[in-house]
Amino acid sequence: MEQGIRKPWKSSVLLIVLFIFMIAGCSPSQEAQQLGREKDQEFDQGSGMEFTSLSEQKITDLAKLSKVWGVVKYYHPKVVSGDVNWDYELFRVMPSILEEDSDANSILYSWVHSLGSESIPGELEQQFQFSEESIQFRSSTDWCKDAEYLGTDLSLELSKLLDSNISARDNAYVNFKSDPILPSMDNENPYPNMNFNDTGYRLLSLFRYWNIIEYYYPYKDVIGEDWDQVLLEFIPKMIEGSDYDSYFTTLAELTTRIHDSHAFLIGKNKETITDDLGTYRLPVNFIEIDNQIVISKVINPCGLEVGDIVLKIDGKNIDELLESRRTYISQSREDTASLFYLDLFRTQQKNTDVTVIRQGKTMDISAVGSQQDIQFQVDTKSQAMENDEIYYINAGLLKDGEIDKIMKKWWNTKGLIVDLRNYPSSSLTYELAQYLIPSEKEFAFVSAPNHAIPGEFYYLEPLVSGGSKATNNEVYKGKLVILINEHTISQAEFATMSLRNTDNSIVLGRPSAGTDGNMRVIVLPGNIKTAISGIGIFHPDKSPTQRIGLQPDIRLDPTLEGIVEGRDEYIERAVELIKEGD
Structure with missing residues (x-):
């Protein structure tokens, strides 16, 4: 028994001695591996600069x-x-x-x-x-x-x-260690303990972001801003504040100036900029019809009804509210951005006065807010329609492997409806295209940053889809109708570009978000996170998609009557287009 106790004790002492020896032996080499910038600690506690005017x-x-x-x-x-x-x-x-x-x-x-x-x-x-x-x-x-x-x-x-x-950039502030195409900003120091009244660090944040956009943003030429002028504008804005809130909101405003719906802002405590707009949301979806905001879905009973035209919220005119949101929420187009939709109806109080037009009459409603998540999703399930002659695919509800099952079972239908008004949960871009397009066909160009020349973006080889599952050119013979609107963003736009190469296809709806390309996260001092579209996506003729969106072959704007009646006019019109060939 005694021996059994002593042996582990002796082993433990031996292990501790070996561990100390290993640490002592390794420290010189570890120090040698430390980068020069990591050894410089002079300003770890602050830049020593505080000023509020220039x-x-x-x-x-x-x-x-x-x-x-x-x-x-x-x-x-x-x-x-x-x-x-x-x-x-x-x-x-x-x-x-x-x-x-x-x-x-x-x-x-x-x-x-x-x-x-x-x-x-x-x-x-x-x-x-x-x-x-x-x-x-x-x-x-x-x-x-x-x-x-x-x-x-x-x-x-x-x-x-x-x-x-210089092409070798593993230790650079922007590097390509993890991917030869996508830039990574993971070598930037997040400075999580930043003092938010430190003017030097506040300006460092502005300079870091401004130069990343200047040299590593593929869409800088289409942001529609004089980027030099933006720098001059935000220097005084950045130094005017002296606390976290002013710093955070100024950064939010800065990120909107690239007009990219991939942009977001997450704070030091993982809060979003929109959290300041209120903890409650009106539990509804809305849609823009004839420049009016119309309630399209009521998620929970709240006093509002489908078809209500919103005029004011808490005394604020809806146009004023839209403009104030655009100050802090980036949009590629003025009718898009997931955060914009989710947070337009944020409120500080649970009960909010909302002025609406309902059935032609203007009235004030005491609407009840909710703290639950709000989703703008088409929830129609994938299903057969019109006596099994048409199959409808909700891209947002697909599971891995489901495309193969659908195409085998519904191969002989007159048409497919692919709904890309949701974000695809499974990649349609290549999988479905293999059943629809007989041979590989170009659908997009990608641009990526030149490792050796910051600020230069070059086109990669064109992307192709289709071909491999088409035996003897036997592809699906029915019509394909692709549904898109302002919620069709990023991967959904990419899928649309691929699938519209199908010979017998029609893209129906409204222009897409105009926000495509893998997101790249940027960390700013204070451990504030934002993002950009990190690579460029272009049509096969190299014409742009960013801020323009994919244009439908047939435009369809929902009507107030259709919304009130609970009809999905997109699906209805798609069915009509497929049956027109009868």
Whole structure:
């Protein structure tokens, strides 16, 4: 018994000694592996800068600092390799820029020049050399060569830097470690303990986001904003606040300026920007008809009825409410965005006065809010219709492997209706296309960032679908009607692009969201998360989809009468189109 106790004790001591030895033995190599930027801890407790106002000249100087900081961040070998903590270098140079009557160009030249330029320029590897026809977009760096704007010395320094051509970016702030196509921002420091009255960190957040959009956003050319002007506009907005709420709402407003419905904002406590709009939602769905917001579905009894035209909520005109939501919720098109739909009817109080037009009469309703999740989904189940002559597929309710079962069972129907007004739960893009399109056919181009040249996006080989399950070109012979509307977003748009290549197909409905391309998450100081569409998606002729949406072959706008009667006019019209061939 005694022996049985002592043996484990001796083993434990031996293990502890070995563990200590291993730690002591490993620490030098671990320290050697630590990147230079990780060893720099000077500003871990704060940048030391707090100010709330600036002259116009200093705003202009800070904008120039942001642009220079960004181009060096993505082009200089020492920063790309992780040798330099470029966030903290920003804090080191910013006080000098802010000094009254300082010469920003001279300060910036000395700062950049101090990094050295021994490894610039570099050879551009052949795999990253793309023909002009293959280039989708280039961010303009002409300003780097503008001696009048930067001064001769700084202009020459930055111009030389643009030829660095660095493709190895595992340690860069934007890297391609996990995917050769999709950029990753996971090397950015989230600074979870940021003090929100720290002006330096607040500006770092703005500069980080602004430069990611400048160099790694495939749709910067279609955002419809002067991005340089946005920078000048948000510098004073960012420094005016001194607390978390002002920081968070300013970032929310900033993210709307790229007009991308993939954008969201999640705060340090995992809250969304829309949580501030109220904890209650009116438990209804709505639709826009003739520029009016119409209740299309009542999820829980709340005082509102299907067909009500909403004029005011809590005394606010509906147009005013729409505009206020657009300040903080990004939309690719003004009639889209999942968060926009979910949060238009958020309220602070459970009971809210709502002014509506009901059956031609204006009335005030005391509506009851709910804290449950609201979904804008078509819940019609996949099913046979018209005496089994037509099969309806709800893309949002599909399960893995179900496409094969459906196509085998309903192969001889007169038509299929594929409802993409929901987000597809199973990928139709390739699976269904194999039954509908006899041979592989191009349906989209993708653009991706050039590893070696930040700000340059190039087209990959075109994407194709169809072919493999069509035996002897025996494809489905019936009609295909694809249903889309403003809720058709991202993967649903991608699927539509593929399936509309079917010879006997019709796309019916309203334009889609115009938001396509894999989402990329960006972490900003304070551990605030947002996102962008990280790759570009284009039609086979390379015409854009972002902010435009897919256009239906036949436009269909639901009617107030149809909504009140509880009819799905999309499905009704699809059935008519299929039967027209009888």
